[in-house]
Amino acid sequence: xxxxxxxxxxxxxxxxxxxxxxxxxxxxxxxxxxxxxxxxxxxxxxxxxxxxxxxxxxxxxxxxxxxxxxxxxxxxxxxxxxxxxxxxxxxxxxxxxxxxxxxxxxxxxxxxxxxxxxxxxxxxxxxxxxxxxxxxxxxxxxxxxxxxxxxxxxxxxxxxxxxxxxxxxxxxxxxxxxxxxxxxxxxxxxxxxxxxxxxxxxxxxxxxxxxxxxxxxxxxxxxxxxxxxxxxxxxxxxxxxxxxxxxxxxxxxxxxxxxxxxxxxxxxxxxxxxxxxxxxxxxxxxxxxxxxxxxxxxxxxxxxxxxxxxxxxxxxxxxxxxxxxxxxxxxxxxxxxxxxxxxxxxxxxxxxxxxxxxxxxxxxxxxxxxxxxxxxxxxxxxxxxxxxxxxxxxxxxxxxx
Numbered sequence: 031x032x033x034x035x036x037x038x039x040x041x042x043x044x045x046x047x048x049x050x051x052x053x054x055x056x057x058x059x060x061x062x063x064x065x066x067x068x069x070x071x072x073x074x075x076x077x078x079x080x081x082x083x084x085x086x087x088x089x090x091x092x093x094x095x096x097x098x099x100x101x102x103x104x105x106x107x108x109x110x111x112x113x114x115x116x117x118x119x120x121x122x123x124x125x126x127x128x129x130x131x132x133x134x135x136x137x138x139x140x141x142x143x144x145x146x147x148x149x150x151x152x153x154x155x156x157x158x159x160x161x162x163x164x165x166x167x168x169x170x171x172x173x174x175x176x177x178x179x180x181x182x183x184x185x186x187x188x189x190x191x192x193x194x195x196x197x198x199x200x201x202x203x204x205x206x207x208x209x210x211x212x213x214x215x216x217x218x219x220x221x222x223x224x225x226x227x228x229x230x231x232x233x234x235x236x237x238x239x240x241x242x243x244x245x246x247x248x249x250x251x252x253x254x255x256x257x258x259x260x261x262x263x264x265x266x267x268x269x270x271x272x273x274x275x276x277x278x279x280x281x282x283x284x285x286x287x288x289x290x291x292x293x294x295x296x297x298x299x300x301x302x303x304x305x306x307x308x309x310x311x312x313x314x315x316x317x318x319x320x321x322x323x324x325x326x327x328x329x330x331x332x333x334x335x336x337x338x339x340x341x342x343x344x345x346x347x348x349x350x351x352x353x354x355x356x357x358x359x360x361x362x363x364x365x366x367x368x369x370x371x372x373x374x375x376x377x378x379x380x381x382x383x384x385x386x387x388x389x390x391x392x393x394x395x396x397x398x399x400x401x402x403x404x405x406x407x408x409x410x411x412x413x414x415x416x417x418x419x420x421x422x423x424x425x426x427x428x429x430x431x
Contacts, residue, residue, distance in 0.1 A: 075163075083164065086111045088121075089136035096136065096152075099171045106167075121155050132156035132164045142175075144183040212311065216393030221366035223392060224385035227281050227323065228358055232330050234280020235273045236351050239331065242269045243338025244347035266335070266423045270416065273331040278323065315391045318401065322384050322391075325405065328412035329380075330358075332419045339419075340428055365389065372400060380411055 084107045090097045101108050111133070115124050121133050135153040152172065156164045184194050207214070246252040255265065334351060341347035358381065365385035370376055372386040383404045390396040422428055 080105065082107050083131040083167075084109050085131060086133045087136065088133060089138065089140070092138055092140040093136045095142065096134075096140075096171075096175060099175065100134070103167070103171070118155075125155055125157055132168075134168070142179050142182070144179045145186065210394075213393045213395060216389065216395075220389035220392040221385070224365065224388045225359075225362045227388075228326065228362055228381070228385070229355070230281035231277040231323065231327050232334075232355060232358055235277030235327070235330050235334055236348075238276040239273045239334035239338045240341075240344055240347045240351065241338075242272060243335055244341040244344045245338075247342065248344055262424050263420045266420045267416075270328075270331050270335055270419065273335055274327045277327050277330060281323075311392060311394070315394070315396075318396075318398075319388050319391050322387055322401070322405065322408075325408040325412040326381065326384055329408070329415055330354075332412065332415035336415075336419045336422050339423055361385065372397075377404065378407065380408065384408055 082105050085100065086109055087093075087097055087100065088111070097108075100106055109130055111121075111124070115121055121135075124130070125133065133155040135155070137150060137152075139147050140150050140152075141147040154164070154168060158164070180194075180198075184197075189197065246255065256262075333354065337350040337354075338347045341350055361379060361381035362385045364370060364379075365376075365382050370382075370386065372383065372390055376386060377383050377400065387396065387401060387404050
């Protein structure tokens with residue numbers, strides 16, 4: 031069995047395409063994609079912030095100070111509405127046609143005297159389907175005017191700062207979070223971590239699984255391997271361990287690569303936060319996370335090898351394996367949903383229970399006694415799938431279909 035494993039592993043490492051997907055792709059391409067996406071996102075926001083927006087004001091005679099504030103903004107360009115634009119529907123159609131970016135409608139009761147008129151409602155017409163940040167820019171301007179109006183009103187009422195705060199917010203809620211920093215961060219990213227790991231393990235195992243089954247059929251080397259003096263189950267287990275090793279290696283390399291690049295590209299407090307969070311997770315928890323992945327990878331490897339053995343060609347095997355990604359994603363996405371916890375029926379659903387257990391380990395809130403049940407149930411499923419794979423490999427009608 032181990033001779034088969036070493037033989038398949040050597041062939042795997044000689045294949046440049048496999049090495050690229052296992053090592054070069056995670057180390058260079060994935061971080062590069064993330065970096066490019068982040069750069070494009072930042073540039074898109076900058077472009078929107080610097081783009082000049084055209085606007086019109088209805089009822090400008092009621093709010094000269096607001097009009098002045100808007101025209102003072104360098105990225106705002108005041109235009110006049112056509113005479114036939116007189117109702118809301120016409121304004122909506124005019125904006126939707128791309129003739130201008132937004133319209134501010136000022137009511138006739140607009141005044142800076144807060145005590146007299148009370149609250150004033152400004153209506154803003156805009157096409158908010160795209161990224162334009164109109165609301166953010168207008169909010170900054172309106173908040174500045176509102177703050178000045180408040181100060182004048184408070185001065186007229188002769189209220190001190192304490193009374194002003196009490197008038198604006200009579201009751202405030204002070205939250206005392208009993209969760210520590212690790213639990214807070216673990217809740218935010220703990221559900222996403224298994225998603226990444228599972229997909230990477232699956233993707234890393236797909237290429238070698240396709241090659242070790244359907245690939246051998248296409249090359250005509252499967253017959254030679256079958257007539258060798260090695261028992262069938264040892265052949266299967268040798269191939270199985272090769273696929274599992276490739277899946278785990280690809281996942282570990284990718285995660286380490288992303289972590290290293292993240293630390294390199296981060297600055298200041300970002301490094302401190304990441305470092306503190308990672309330091310709060312004990313070595314035992316990391317080991318347990320890895321051990322929880324062992325039966326999961328075994329499940330992936332056995333299913334992929336069974337499909338590859340059944341397929342007539344490399345292309346057919348890829349077609350069978352592609353839907354497996356969806357089968358893996360759904361249980362992990364369930365574990366990411368709010369309110370889903372490692373209790374009740376969720377502790378028995380394959381993949382979902384492992385994802386929830388990894389999340390609890392990252393948070394530091396794991397009931398370690400539950401790990402035995404989860405690991406045992408997952409190992410039983412993995413063992414059953416491996417047994418089926420061995421049975422499948424012994425069927426001549428499957429091997430030579």
